[in-house]
Amino acid sequence: MSRALMTGNVAAAWGARLANVDYIPAFPITPQTEIIETLASWVDEGLVDAKLTMLESEHSMVTAAGAAAATGARVFTATSSQGLLYALEMLYAVAGWRVPFVMVNVSRGVASPITLEPDHEDILAARDSGFLQLHAATCQEVVDFVLLGYALGEDPRVRLPVLVNEDGFQLSFTREPVALPAASDIAELLGTFDPMGSALRGGNPTSQGIAVLDPSAYSYFRYEIHLASRAALAAWDEVAVSFAEITGRRYEPVEVYRADDAEVAIVAIGSFSTKLKEAVDRLRDAGQRVGLVRPLLLRPFPDAQLREALAGKKGVLVFDQNLSMGKGGVLHTEVCSALYGARGAPPIVASFIGGLGGRDLPSEEIYAMVDETLAAVQRGEAPPPRLLFTHRELTQQRRLQVIAGVERAKGGAP
Template sequence: MPDPKNVEKMMLTGNAAAAWGVRLAEVDYIPAFPITPQTEIIEKLAKWIADEVMDGRFVNMDSEHSMITAAGAASATGVRTFTASSSQGFLYGFEMLYTVAGWRVPLVMVNVSRGLSSPITLEPDHNDVLAARDSGFLQIHCETCQEVLDSILMAYRLAEDKRVLLPVIVNLDGFYLSFTREPVEVPDVAMVRKFLPSYRPEHAFFKASQPMAQGVAALGGSLYSYFKYQMHLASQKALEVYKEVCGEFEKEFGRNYDTIESYMVDDAEYVLIMTNSFSTLGKVAVKKARENGIKAGLLRLRLFRPFPAADIKDAIHSKKAVAVLDQNISIGKGGILYSEIAGCLYNEKQRPLLLSFIAGLGGKNISQKEFEFIFDKMLEGDTEDVGMPRLLYTEAEWKEAAKLKEIAGRG
């Protein structure tokens, strides 16, 4: 357990917590480009570097595409690198996510989730970060501001491990975390150095005495297949490495972050599956359901890539019913998490009724009434249209939308 003398408790936004994580990780190079709701992260880092309380280089780039390129290239020279984006900006740099992951460099980047255009909006859902699910980046999704800071430290350990060497995205929700202040324990840098020593690159670095060509072409399918499948194997390996990192993090800082968080799941019969900051609302719903005699629980997916299929199966295969709340929508299919979770349960002999809900798009609140609706559906064992995604939307919201449509002349 940490010595309290080495920890300062502060009121921090999710963005400020991210910046603190980067500062404590003693990152060397930060290429940046602003976008709401991420900008506060790079503003803080820019200020600290200008004020010389943080040692590192900060460079404003001309776009997210250049920014991710610069971040990947810097990481390939062997320095610890950080960058951050959100939503439209994240997608603007999207091509480079695949490219940088293929370079096998340990870049850590933050995505502050924000719904995608059109219509343009500012508040969170996860279509932005989930678009990158196949890129090779590992993904850690956070529920609290504390978890944001901690996950950045863990992300560097994971990415820089020579069994992994894949970049990591740490995800936090815009507004609900990015602009929300709550108490965060900020450890001192000496403690962090014990957990996260400086990066010693072995395969990709810049050294005058040792020239190398990186990011080379691989024409012909067989060599290409080799490289791509090796990335997959490294990502799978990261599951095992993650558990080690998690254990060491707990030893040093006293907080446990498994691949999944099981909230009252052990003896539960009915389980909600959620990710990110809205999980807090789900936990309250679980407590209320328990007060009403329903054996409820909540499983929060924290590590999304690599996908912790075994942990998820163990946690839910024997439940009566499981409801997946996707804060995203794959247009023409439904919830992205639902498909992935259904996929990992298919070959199990014993498996729960699996219901699909779409919730919180563009940061739409999920009221306790809507959670009650989900529990009702699970308790009914409703198999009509099972697997079809159902949007959580209230009558009052429909009426409000109708009013606005009328003002817009679309009634």
């Protein structure tokens, strides 16, 4: 299998190309745009046999994606940040239509204040929509997860749309070597999209997306979406094995890195997890028993695998690149709910928030987080959630505030 250098965005486009998609509804947004530009040129050159249609908004784009999938086409689309939020109503809607397709989200912080830099607030806003959610850590995983996404979403047990997340800039604009599977192997893995008899067709009347006003029937349908999402955990094992046979790359719902004998496990998702692996290696060099536990799947949430991976640890350090206003880190909450009451659940689960709006995660901060977690283990009490924000940053912030006229405003910062 040959390897080539490519950005995460080009890798995402390759995922669509290898999946032999039929339809690409598109709308530009930074840092996603390169994906649709790449696909548009491939369609023009005849390298991708699909129709690409520019919509007028992401809301319309996801509507068109769901409608085309309901008509029996294999669909790929992509967005970022504000676009994902703008489309959010339709994410819930098309998940309820039970139409599989893949949407790549190139994650980027959300307004306000508006930014172009990455974090996970956009993608986690879509957490409860019914889309499956896969978080890539490398450009290789971007293409692999798009392909796994089709296999998983189209599985007869699942039939749900899939979001594949790649971090803006960290992956979207970063070139890495990527091994592309052979198109023929993927064609065999995925086959042609099977609408399973529900496609909109002349002579086969169906009414879809319809109102359900009976509370019991509504409960049933909503819960079936949840069960289908949970069924993706079982489907994953088979799909991942088939994928590994083709590519040699075997993915588990939760990656465990040097964590088997660890006292402290770091839990994180996305591209910073490679950075966390590097830190784990350095901490191991320094004699500390630290490991990384990384969910690849956020929906369905791999509770059992996480419980197993974290059982017996003295402390867990959850690194969140997001913030649920008024609560804190979303991943921290999810990990805690998976662990609470479980046999061997770690007594300490510390919460750290960082990497917001593209903020870097320096190695020293990782070491310090581990230190603080170990101290909490010693104390026997979880620390309060910490935002990774240094004295130097606050000093700089004060300078910006002065320029912004804060000292002239009544009651401004001292």
